[in-house]
Amino acid sequence: MTDARTPVLTVFRGDEHPPDMGPIEDVAEVRYTDAAGLSDALRGADALFMYEFLSTALPSAWHAADRLQWLHIAAAGVDPVMFPELRASDVVLTNSRGVFDDSIAEYVLGQILAFAKDMPRSLRLQDERTWKHRETERIAGTSALVVGTGPIGRAIARMLRAAGLRVSGAGRRARDDDPDFGTVHATDRLTDHLPDADYVVAIAPLTDQTKGMFDARAFAAMKPSARFVNVGRGELVVTADLVAALRAGDIAGAALDVFDTEPLPADHPLWTMDQVLISPHMSGDVVGWRNELVAVFAENFRRWRAGEPLRNVVDKQLGYVPSGS
Incomplete structure (x- = not known):
């Protein structure tokens, strides 16, 4: 992001509120939402943080993403958001590689x-x-x-x-x-x-x-x-x-x-x-994992606001971050 206005960030949180969001809330308009409100929260949003990373709700709300530049998912796997409209768009996709x-x-x-x-x-x-x-x-x-x-x-x-x-x-x-x-x-x-x-x-x-x-x-x-x-x-x-x-x-x-x-x-x-x-999809979920997920997003959010290269950029045609990225 290169302009000087306050960025609008949509956070799809599901049932849980992500921790440690205070510093981001200080510099952005943050809209927290669940699946029911995702379309409304996407209108006019510059960035989307998919904290609820297993949800498949995004494709049906994608029509409302009229200003979206960047999507970050709080997971290593990005398959829940790899639908054709996102692949074809200019929206940059990043993941949480390294946390797990x-x-x-x-x-x-x-x-x-x-x-x-x-x-x-x-x-x-x-x-x-x-x-x-x-x-x-x-x-x-x-x-x-x-x-x-x-x-x-x-x-x-x-x-x-x-x-x-x-x-x-x-x-x-x-x-x-x-x-x-x-x-x-x-x-x-x-x-x-x-x-x-x-x-x-x-x-x-x-x-x-x-x-x-x-x-x-x-x-x-x-x-x-x-x-x-x-x-x-x-x-x-x-x-x-x-x-x-x-x-x-x-x-x-x-x-x-x-x-x-x-x-x-x-x-x-x-x-x-x-x-x-x-085990119930918990192999990577150790004490403090949610804080680590937010920390990865926060660092990329800082980079995005400063116009610096983002970390963990996904090749949307391959479906993962290429080796060496």
């Missing part, structure tokens, strides 16, 4: 340890007051394939390597000299490399190319002893194919933080499978 990297990496390591050390069963036996000795697995020396080579995928790779796993990646471009993954395989050859992995971690962005990439063919390619961890988007997975693979023993287990329907319906078969670990 280490926390999601810790979650992935925790779920791998939970599988290897049979922790869910220990908790069930504790509830039953049953003493049952078992042997468990080592994770050092096992192999992990991280599908998605952005900042979160890299944080996962570094943490798993530190725990002794052999890690490779899968991304758009194959290479053998990656500093975090070593070898990166091309995702269009994914099924060629799934048989080598003890743990398959999905953290790819949701695009037209990645939607449904984990289907019956992918699960059939995995080891029967492999575990699947999804911390990306639920739509990366054909859920019915995952259920079928688990029932057939094509894979040994799944840790799922994201689903194609959220909340996961109470009658969904995944709830009752002993080899499935479920």
Whole structure:
């Protein structure tokens, strides 16, 4: 923004008010809204902060965005706002890349340890007051394939390597000299490399190319002893194919933080499978995460007002922030 007038900022907050907004309120006209009021709040607005980042309400309100220059989403994934009208517009899109990297990496390591050390069963036996000795697995020396080579995928790779796993990646471009993954395989050859992995971690962005990439063919390619961890988007997975693979023993287990329907319906078969670990889309949500999201936006808001380059600018055709940006 280069003119001297007070900027108008719309904040789509849903049910929760974002913290630490005082400094921004001091220099801007801030309009807080939910889905019902989004159209009215967008008229005449210069910028939009999508604090309620999972909502799909924006496309139906987009007609009212008559002066919008910049949209920031409080998430790493931008698929909820990647509708055709936004892609075709001049509106700059930025995301919150960097906030969730280490926390999601810790979650992935925790779920791998939970599988290897049979922790869910220990908790069930504790509830039953049953003493049952078992042997468990080592994770050092096992192999992990991280599908998605952005900042979160890299944080996962570094943490798993530190725990002794052999890690490779899968991304758009194959290479053998990656500093975090070593070898990166091309995702269009994914099924060629799934048989080598003890743990398959999905953290790819949701695009037209990645939607449904984990289907019956992918699960059939995995080891029967492999575990699947999804911390990306639920739509990366054909859920019915995952259920079928688990029932057939094509894979040994799944840790799922994201689903194609959220909340996961109470009658969904995944709830009752002993080899499935479920969490409610919380892998990156650690104490203070909301403050960090606002801090990322506030720094970009400062840059925007000063006419400086914005951080985390999304390539709207690719659907993510390009590497090196």
